[in-house]
Amino acid sequence: MADITNIGLYTSGGDAPGMNAAIRAVVRTALFYNIKVTGIRRGYEGMITGDLFPMDRRSVSNIIQKGGTILKTARSEQFRTKEGRQIAYDNLKSFGVDALIGIGGDGTFKGASVFGEEFDIPIIGLPGTIDNDMTGTDFTIGYDTAINTVINAVDKIRDTAESHDRLFIVEVMGRDSGMIALRTGIASGAEHILIPERKAGLASLFDRLENGRKDKTSRIVIVAEGENEEGGAFEIGRKVKEKFPHLDTRVSILGHIQRGGKPTCMDRVLASRTGVAAVEALKLGYRGEMVGLINNEIMFTPFEHAIKHHTDIDPNVIRIVDMLSL
CATH class of the missing domain: 3.40.50.460 (Phosphofructokinase domain)
Structure with missing residues (x-):
C-alpha cells in the first residue's frame, strides 16, 4: 500500500464528454479514503502557472451530466522542456501533491510518462478521448x-x-x-x-x-x-x-x-468505474499506467503500451460495411 495523501487531478488534450463524470468519481473516491484532491486547471500548463486549488464534494456537484471539463484543458509547449517540467513539479510540491491522475489521450500519457520517471511521482491515467484509439481499453471516455x-x-x-x-x-x-x-x-x-x-x-x-x-x-x-x-x-x-x-x-x-454535449449513460458509467479504479490503484502502489475496461473488467496498461498502439481495424467489420451498403 502506498501512502498517498494528496492527488493532483487534471484533464489534458482534447476535451471529451464524460471527463466531468471522471473528475467527480476521482474526487469523491479520494475523499472517501480521506485523501485530499488538488484540482489543476488547464492541464500541464496549469501545473507550470500554479493554477491549482483544493477540491471537495461540492466542487463536483451537478457535473456528471455536463460535457467538456470543469478543469479546462490546454496545450503546453513549456511542459515539453525539462525546465518547464521542473517548474511544474515545484508547484505541485508546494501544494503538497504527492500523486497525479490525468484524464486524456496520447499526448497526456506521453507527458505523464516522462514526468513520472523524471520526478518519481506516481501517475495514473484515464483514457479520455473521443477517438477510441488507445490500447488497454475496449472503449475510451467520450467515444x-x-x-x-x-x-x-x-x-x-x-x-x-x-x-x-x-x-x-x-x-x-x-x-x-x-x-x-x-x-x-x-x-x-x-x-x-x-x-x-x-x-x-x-x-x-x-x-x-x-x-x-x-x-x-x-x-x-x-x-x-x-x-x-x-x-x-x-x-x-x-x-x-x-x-x-x-x-x-x-x-x-x-x-x-x-x-460536446451531455455524455451518454455508457460514458458516465465508464468514467465513474475507471475514476474509482484510478484512486484505488494509487493506494495499491500502481504508477505509470492507464486504467481501462476490457471485457467489462478493470485492466491496467503501462503508458508506453497504451500510447498509439491501437489495434488494426477488424476486417470483418469492413466486410459488414461493404455487404450492408449494397
Whole structure:
C-alpha cells in the first residue's frame, strides 16, 4: 500500500464528454479514503502557472451530466522542456501533491510518462478521448457520446439527401483512427467509408458509385478526417463531382460538435468505474499506467503500451460495411 495523501487531478488534450463524470468519481473516491484532491486547471500548463486549488464534494456537484471539463484543458509547449517540467513539479510540491491522475489521450500519457520517471511521482491515467484509439481499453471516455452525436447528425443529413436525391460526403473526427467513421458508417447505413487504416482510396468509392444500385435516392459517404491521401473531404467531393457530374454532391464537415454535449449513460458509467479504479490503484502502489475496461473488467496498461498502439481495424467489420451498403 502506498501512502498517498494528496492527488493532483487534471484533464489534458482534447476535451471529451464524460471527463466531468471522471473528475467527480476521482474526487469523491479520494475523499472517501480521506485523501485530499488538488484540482489543476488547464492541464500541464496549469501545473507550470500554479493554477491549482483544493477540491471537495461540492466542487463536483451537478457535473456528471455536463460535457467538456470543469478543469479546462490546454496545450503546453513549456511542459515539453525539462525546465518547464521542473517548474511544474515545484508547484505541485508546494501544494503538497504527492500523486497525479490525468484524464486524456496520447499526448497526456506521453507527458505523464516522462514526468513520472523524471520526478518519481506516481501517475495514473484515464483514457479520455473521443477517438477510441488507445490500447488497454475496449472503449475510451467520450467515444460513445461522440458516435451518437454523429449518428444524430447523419440521420438529419440523410433526410435532406432523400428529399433532393443527393450524395453527401460527411467528414467525422479521427485524425489517426477511423473508429468513429467505421462504427457510425455501419449505424447510419452509409454507402461507403474512407478511413486512414484502409488504403483503398478513391478507387473503392468510385467503384461503389459506378457499380452500386442506381435506384438509390440518397447516398452517404463517411470520411475520417485523417483520410488525407486524397486531400480531405472537400477534395474528395470535388473529384466525385468531376467523375460523376450527374450526382448532386455535397460535403458536410461535422467538426467540433462531436466533442460536446451531455455524455451518454455508457460514458458516465465508464468514467465513474475507471475514476474509482484510478484512486484505488494509487493506494495499491500502481504508477505509470492507464486504467481501462476490457471485457467489462478493470485492466491496467503501462503508458508506453497504451500510447498509439491501437489495434488494426477488424476486417470483418469492413466486410459488414461493404455487404450492408449494397
